[in-house]
Amino acid sequence: MALLRIPVFRRVWAAIMLSSLGDWLGLLATTAMAQQLTADKSVAVQGTAISGVILIRLLPDLVLGAFAGALADRLDRRTTVIVGEVLAASLYLSIAIGYDLLWLYLAQFLIEAVGLFTMPAKQALWVNIVPRKRLAVANQLSLLSVYGAVPIAALLFALLNTASRFFADPNNVDPELAQALDDPSVPIVLALGFNAISFLISAGTIFVSRHAIPAYTGEREKGASLLVLIKEGVSFLRSNALMKALYVGILGAFAAGGFVIGVAQLWVITLRAGTAGYSILFGTVFTGLALGMLLGPRVLPGITRRRIFGVSIGLAGLVLVVMSFMREFVIAAAMAGAVGFFSGISWIVGYTLIGYEVVDRLRGRTFAFVISSVRIMLLLTVAIGPLMAGFLGNHVITIGQTKLVFTGPGLTLLIAGILAVAVSSYVASRVAPGQRSVLMGAVRKLFGSAPLAPDEPPEVGVLLAIEGPDPAQRRRVAAGVVEWLTSQGHDVLLTGRSDEEAGAKRLSEQTGPDSTAGMARPPASSAAQALLAAAAHAEYVTTVIRPVLAHGGIVVCDGFQDDVQARSDLAGSVDTAEQMRALRWGSGRLVPHLTVVLDDVDAHLDHLRQLLVARAHLAPDRYLVLPGARRQPAPSEALRNRILDVLSTYGLLAEAEPSTDAGRHKIGKSVEANSLAPENTTPAPDSTASAADHVEPADRPRPANSSTTSLPG
Structure with a gap:
């Protein structure tokens, strides 16, 4: 790839991917730490402790978002990233050393507060070091570095837990060493230490490359706070029924995935899969999410986006319902990946449809509102899931000689699945009215009895x-x-x-039969x-x-x-x-x-x-x-x-x-x-937008007379 041939870009991209890997590993480690510190308490207390970690991660954005947004553009981006990464590394090390629940919450709040400054600074670095015509590709690599690190972090956390159990066995290593490592906190401390090292390496990489990175990007649009985005977004949704349905559908899809992640820590305990099982379940959900965003629309290429959107949410809900009754970890993990896959399809299709429906002057703030809402929904469901699981508790129903065991996490997944199916029904009735039988329509489409959907336009011209x-x-x-x-x-x-x-x-004259003497040519068939x-x-x-x-x-x-x-x-x-x-x-x-x-x-x-x-x-x-x-x-x-x-x-x-x-x-x-041989250069492919009342954005370079040109009818 051409971008990776740019040395400074290659180093910065690697640094951001490494810190993203550490951040996801830190999330796994801190939630596992909250559960381990309350392991001797009830399931409700454990769920509350895990939820607290997630809620603390959300709190700084709500409290300090406006202040950080106003201050971020006044700081040197390079210094902001370097100092922020070092602070995050120090705080993660302090969590590992202190190993206390109260300090975990406080340090997590400080880490997220620092992230309010470092994340915009990292995003701004792309504009500084990437040629403008390559910016779209660079942004795709940025998303890959953030979300592609999730399955790697899950696998790494699982390996740390497996290695810890191996070395804690006196049959494998020296008995004294095995006794020292026979502690459930060992893999968590190792993960937090690795996390801190990843942030330090990231800071060092930016420091070494500082001379090749400009300090500022120039003028940049100030980002609105989360509360302002919510206010503007709700106002806009009230006036647009289709947008409201798309918005509800996207949130429903992410809520389904969020509940799986939220109850995973408690659910794997009921499945006797341990901490390693938790990381595997976490990784499969996000791997499915990534695959859904990448491959989803290609699964049924003959189905329109509006129909795919509704059915994918419903399928995620149905899988959740079945998943809630599973007692086999391998099958449950596969189903968790399926939930993530269908949620990913819903996200990418819904995100695309929103881009088509929103006029340009509102598109930026609409996307910002949707992304912020998705983040809130994901974090809230991850936080609420353990609480619901704890308070629902375990129940045993005896029918004759058969005993049905319903665990708190399983009941939570069942409720989430039913809600997702309900959201799917609501979305289908508004996004694709008159096309509710989407599954039968998909089958008919695949076998060719329904009209084919359009193909993609050419990438050139x-x-x-x-x-x-x-x-x-x-x-x-x-x-x-x-x-x-x-x-x-x-x-x-x-x-x-x-x-x-x-x-x-x-062609007809060239290929048609010649008329015979005195006889007219017969008309061509239909x-x-x-x-x-x-x-x-x-x-x-x-x-x-x-x-x-x-x-x-x-x-x-x-x-x-x-x-x-x-x-x-x-x-x-x-x-x-x-x-x-x-x-x-x-x-x-x-x-x-x-x-x-x-x-x-x-x-x-x-x-x-x-x-x-x-x-x-x-x-x-x-x-x-x-x-x-x-x-x-x-x-x-x-x-x-x-x-x-x-x-x-x-x-x-x-x-x-x-x-x-x-x-x-x-x-x-x-x-x-x-x-006619136009000499325009080859364009970069992207999606288009639609709206009958389209309004030109202020920041778009447009011809001087395009706003006043109006030819007579």
């Missing part, structure tokens, strides 16, 4: 499609978009369905017409559209696959799913980055309009439905803002320069593939 029931209106909007983009300094190619239809006619349309579409995509995209250019299509599909569906003469497969195969699974559906009510075209709008609902992330398009300028402000979003995402916005001399740019027209 930008393809825009204008769809609508009225061809004249489509042409007007498409021409307006091309003229506006050209005025912004872009070279644009305009294509249309008429070009494909002409190609289909040529299947033949559909195949000719797919062949013409494939030829046009290959010879005209793809060459422009390959050079990083912009193509605006007056009608694309959706128009063909909707008209075929309306006619009912051809199997729509089969024709869609032919179109997708012939075009190399090419789909537009943005498809604009002109939603104008017209009595003569209403059925076609409804079909196009229904297709837009399958992938709202790549569609923009413009109601009342006939009364809007071409292009409207909402359309211009959305197109700017797409161009910015794929790296084409900053490269164009506004032009006052339109004559030096080509107004797009249907041309052969080699007549």
